[in-house]
Amino acid sequence: MSIQRALPAVRRVRLTNVSFPQPSRIRPQPALPRPAAHPQQRCQHSNAQKAEASTSAGGADHSPQEAPDRPQSKIKYTSDSYPNLKRDSRFKEVSADDVKFFQGLLGEGSAVLDGVTQNTGEEDFEAYNSDWMKKYRGQCRLVLKPATTEHVSKISKYCNENMLAVVPQGGNTGLVGGSVPVFDEIVLSLSKMNNVRSFDDVSGVLVADAGVILQQADEHVANHNHIFPLDLGAKGSCQIGANVATNAGGLRLLRYGSMHGNILGLEVVLPDGTIVDDLGTLRKNNTGYDLKQLFIGAEGTIGIITAISILCPQRSNAVNVAYFGLESYQKVQDAFKEAKKQLGEILSAFELMDHQSQDLYRQASGAKLPLEGDHPFYCLIETSGSNTEHDKEKLDSFLEHVLGEEIVSDGVVSENETQLQSLWACREGISEAGQHWGGVYKYDLSIPLTKLYELVEECRELFQNNGLMHAEDEKFPVKEVVGYGHMGDSNLHLNVAVRRYDKEVEKVLEPWVYEWVAKRKGSISAEHGLGIAKKDYIGYSRSETMVRLMKDIKKLYDPNGIMNPYKYI
């Protein structure tokens, strides 16, 4: 629907007059076929999905990107990239006896991938040893695929008693190296625990094994007109247990809230084999400490989530998207306030994109942007509700208001699914566009909303002042600094598009970015977690007291430190 109908006096473009290229990334993303035998095959991570994961999950990691199609043999071992990390000598190396124990427990079939007593090639361990960004690479020689919670319990108990280090692994789609080993830790893959245990279509409560793929969980509840309250680009590969373990945020957080609110119960195996049987389906249960909360976002460092119970909201019938241009970041904030006020219960996304990000996307993709003329800022608003006409009326009335009040300079509204996807592509195409000229430094940050964009401006100024940046001249390493992200969640993606990775650029960025964020009481990891990548930077977002208290918790649950070592805190 064009805004023209509602507001003839304001200059605008009809979306139908704009010839969009087919968006390279669309939303919702179609399911990728999942090979039955090798659920973790790297081929799952097609280029399209990769970029999707990095945008949709909210940006990417903070370090220089390596070429994503680099063969594994060329991936540096994590132990080489992080020479200060030494293997903990308290951990035993896996022996033939250990393998025998695990085979006795799980059988000698596909549940044990054995490179200790067998001559199994390194390529068979590839999917378990390295992450899909091909930035981290471990040296695991034993993968276990338990089929039951009891299996997981017995494995943990054995490992704890024998000082064998363990890395719990879901879909291995993380961005901070949290799900792959560093040295020879045993990988405990949840992939065989993939049954939906129950769904109650009155209460909307889903109970499912940790290894169920997110997309399958969503499809299951979609059949009952419900929606899984998490959505992210890697949905075709990532597993719901690991989503909980990493407290994944994703695209639906603005509307449906975080895991801490939606998770009703968890089944967790502690390092000593104890099964935490807290898999309730009740919305209210005030009987004691809510221990399950500790495992949400613990990245598998104090226990292994084996099943989840989660509240799934009703699925919305109607989805609308608007895209508009604004004069200043102040007006972006004003528009956000108005959107909250006028769209209230149907607002499901409010995304920010600066001019530079849209220009980069235009240059890299060759796409024509939805609006004619340039605007310093752009926003994308999505509404989801139960009644198409009502939602369109609300959106029209909102747009009429923000255009009339000159909060928004110009805008378009999608009239069909193709246009909706084209508008989303302008937001979701940014991440890949940044890499077009050679590489990109990426930061995924939470910053109080009023100050959120100042970081981008100051960063740009820094590069301009020290002569490292030029839009056209290839002699300068930095091409552009762009800012975009989930405005509704105060989640900024700062991307520095470069022609080549350069020590001078890195010196400017770090620790400056972290210090800047720390001063504003922001977070250096909004949703990706700590893993290996940000383990050493937690002090920028947490006080010494908090870190000390966190270490107490780690010690309480994992006194031997066998669970996902070398990471987190």
Added chain:
Amino acid sequence: MSIQRALPAVRRVRLTNVSFPQPSRIRPQPALPRPAAHPQQRCQHSNAQKAEASTSAGGADHSPQEAPDRPQSKIKYTSDSYPNLKRDSRFKEVSADDVKFFQGLLGEGSAVLDGVTQNTGEEDFEAYNSDWMKKYRGQCRLVLKPATTEHVSKISKYCNENMLAVVPQGGNTGLVGGSVPVFDEIVLSLSKMNNVRSFDDVSGVLVADAGVILQQADEHVANHNHIFPLDLGAKGSCQIGANVATNAGGLRLLRYGSMHGNILGLEVVLPDGTIVDDLGTLRKNNTGYDLKQLFIGAEGTIGIITAISILCPQRSNAVNVAYFGLESYQKVQDAFKEAKKQLGEILSAFELMDHQSQDLYRQASGAKLPLEGDHPFYCLIETSGSNTEHDKEKLDSFLEHVLGEEIVSDGVVSENETQLQSLWACREGISEAGQHWGGVYKYDLSIPLTKLYELVEECRELFQNNGLMHAEDEKFPVKEVVGYGHMGDSNLHLNVAVRRYDKEVEKVLEPWVYEWVAKRKGSISAEHGLGIAKKDYIGYSRSETMVRLMKDIKKLYDPNGIMNPYKYI
């Protein structure tokens, strides 16, 4: 608006033809004037507010009610009601030196109420020693009212080092005796810490001291068109820090979710004086264990919450209420499913009331019910949204559907605020109505939705079979068994209205009710917590493993056990 307009073929009543009496309890409840000097005065708990608190907060405790206007001198000491509870001899008695230390810290003014070195009368301690239901009574002789977090820290440290037991106290409106001392514990009142620290009307994040009254917090954000995501009957007295400490549920949970999702940060003082500085305002911060979650619902047993940071949603402009009759509990479930589907994002309450509860309300209040004729079940639906017309259309269309499909037999929709309040009174008047014939045994339970009403039926059958119940004959102790509650939260209130408290009745009820709930994996305390009242019953809702793990947490944070002793687990 009457359903007549939409559906002339279906028999119905026009609400405007029904002459409601002025409801004795209305919602939203008007603020009660709060005496400036004595924020904890018992006069705050007028009868109206008492009944409101017990219904709105979701039922009341499980034991026989004592007359709420009983003077304190007649309230039994908790130590007499629970003779098995003995004072922990490790705790030191408060000495003159201790009082001197606290006076030195807080000043000799109103911040220290001293019955140790002064001849302060027992009546001055009344508001701190006993709960508003007048069921629990402690023997505290020292009340401290710190004004700053540093005060709280120094008090805690001193108490921990000197083995002085402490009871953190908010508005003291709880229903399980969690906020009053049992023996001579020091009461640490948060009432002087009552400043709003900040509110950001773009992000909707409120940061405020723990001692801010809930209603004041809501009024503060209402000025900025936002809503505090918790509402309950005791809002004029209860404090937001204690609301978090008890994980209060209340009336808005269906729509806005639980504290675990809405709390963005907490400032907490641990027993050893450590200040947990986790008062962030970010919606996303994946940097380490989310420790603040542990203090939500911990009932002050591992630390004292001194400030909270909470996400406040946009306030809804339009509120509509419908009330209807249904033939069976199966149809109630069908109606709930349809309401979730068709009303989706605007559904803000779905309340269940059985025929018996409405009949009791009618008899006790003399009110005329909204619908002519009898129906086995009644439901109240509330919608809250940003557009009145849209919401009414949705509600009409929903009602047309459920009437047409014969899910619902009959119904009315409020046309104005007075009618809206009259409809709510039919739900909120039940709690008080139950006490009309002499007394009431009350249970606040979470039960999986499909089985929720079976408990009421079985309980009624039990009393019918053993000859303890009769609707008219005064010889029988039980008048009626009624079931009602927050259907949307799976939260049932089972009330047994009696003519007199009777050991035979109690023998039938306990432990039968708890066992019944335990077998269905329900919760014996949906939202009221454990306190003293349910400490011994946690085993019905939590496994031994869970209780053991909870005790580990208690030990980790409060090794001396000084914080709110004799309660919780």
